[in-house]
Amino acid sequence: MNAIKKPGGILLTILSSVFILFGVMSCQQGADPVTEAPVTPHPLFEVLPADAEDPEDNIRTPERVDLGHKLFFEPKLSRSGIISCNTCHVVGAAGVDHRERAIGEGARVGPRNSPTVYNAAFLKAQFWDGRSPTLEDQAMGPIQAHVEMDLTPQEAVDRLRQTGYMPYFEAAFPDEENPLTFENVAKAIAAFERTLLTPGSKFDQYLEGNHEVMTEIELAGMQLFQESGCASCHHGPLLGGNMFMEFSHIGGEDVGRASVTGSESDNFVFRVAPLRNVAQTFPYFHDGSAATLEDAVAVMGESQLGRTFNDEEVEKLVAFMHTLTGEFPMIPHPSLPRVQTP
């Protein structure tokens, strides 16, 4: 009670704190105090969070997530009526379309590769050039883009009203007088997307202290990933997605972040690709030009680290990257509202 006032008490308090700290650390890592990690993980690696944090102005409710689920699968949000968010971010295919570059309305091919929607909640910025700070802001882009879904916000809202979505918006945004707005379309989609997480990868189990889970080659890959410098950019909960770096190897017309900031120093600067489930999100890079993980690793070594990985090293790195594949949730096809329009 008043231990803190006595010198001995203070020492005890400090000691207790140290023990508590150790306790918390070993608890966080779930480490068995007897076995040591065969490879100490990079200090900036993080277990994939069990849940995503909601922004203050978009707190999830079951109704809002349900609405977002419907909207994510809603082809009426595209001019032709056959393209939905799920067309390019296929929930049953690691959240991507496995094309070099996205295809949209009128079979128009977009400028970049579709990034996965899984775990996008943890990205520090959305899109390859990071032009959107939030999932909410991101969701408004593709619906309007000429090469993607090609609708105006007013057209999107009108279609949803005519299709019978009003009761679902009322339930998802119960305090709003006019709940069916384009902003709320984006909020609901973002709320759904915050549920698209893939926990339980071997990598996460390892970070949590199960050191048996990774094989020798996978561990060697992790060590090389850390020692060669990959982890300098690819860290945090997604092993990427939280900083920008120059990647000029591809060149071409896509100048990346410079098109957002207008600053020449951002020429060919892109968001560092997140590596969660990377073994399944091929092809790679902002233009999809690397067909396989082996290709991507080799290019990264040359262009970002100035180092030629030999075949054995590539094999190790790729083996490690396979440990980043988590458990994908089962997503039902939602029931889509439909009403007769006489």
Place this chain on the structure above:
Amino acid sequence: MNAIKKPGGILLTILSSVFILFGVMSCQQGADPVTEAPVTPHPLFEVLPADAEDPEDNIRTPERVDLGHKLFFEPKLSRSGIISCNTCHVVGAAGVDHRERAIGEGARVGPRNSPTVYNAAFLKAQFWDGRSPTLEDQAMGPIQAHVEMDLTPQEAVDRLRQTGYMPYFEAAFPDEENPLTFENVAKAIAAFERTLLTPGSKFDQYLEGNHEVMTEIELAGMQLFQESGCASCHHGPLLGGNMFMEFSHIGGEDVGRASVTGSESDNFVFRVAPLRNVAQTFPYFHDGSAATLEDAVAVMGESQLGRTFNDEEVEKLVAFMHTLTGEFPMIPHPSLPRVQTP
């Protein structure tokens, strides 16, 4: 034992048979012997079967249904790679696309309205003109049609092989040396489609003896449906889908069954539309020209029965048709096989 040889025995046998027959009938209808049906159902009405029968050469296994589930959602089965069976037969939207006429590759509009995939297992013939006798035969059509998915069988098979489908075909067709064939694509899709049933409608409950389930107006609609002659064609487990009838009201270039048989007497003959879940499968007719159930009922009265239903009658018939909506199953988005192709 030898009762049949005695005259009294024969009478007893006949009497027993009659009782057994009554027993079977009341059992089939699940009728409470005390309450009588307020409206006696048409003798050719049938409860939706709880399961579909497999053809001898396509017996369902979990592996085959699972493969069919994947293929049904597989956009690689279309030239552009964005159209799947589910694009026009949306499992989360009563199995249809709610368009007048189907849209396919190159935004080409097909000649007819997409029929629902739900309960299609019980149709006596597939397509509006009945040109396919089975689900297996049907499934091969849209993949090849220029206005739908626009692939050759060889292209479809090659794509599936390159995408990583081989293990799934091996599991679904374990006794075949070369399991990845176009015929097996169709078989697997058909096997999945036989699981797409919607039991439990109010109508089925009524047939099973729960006479409380239908409201007064719904019963009046059923009575009118039977008395006015609708049920002469719309009967059987799907209230339609088991016979062909002339429907020349729409006219135009689509001559229906004549394009299959080449017989002039089949001009403007179409398969009688099945009415299960009809309240949700708008718009109606082979060209989707009736936007609402009210429109469709009015046209049917005029063209098929030579009778103008007044507003009250239309209301009753539509109320009855709403009782034909069953319970839709929850269909997960399948996990789609994807492999890197260097």
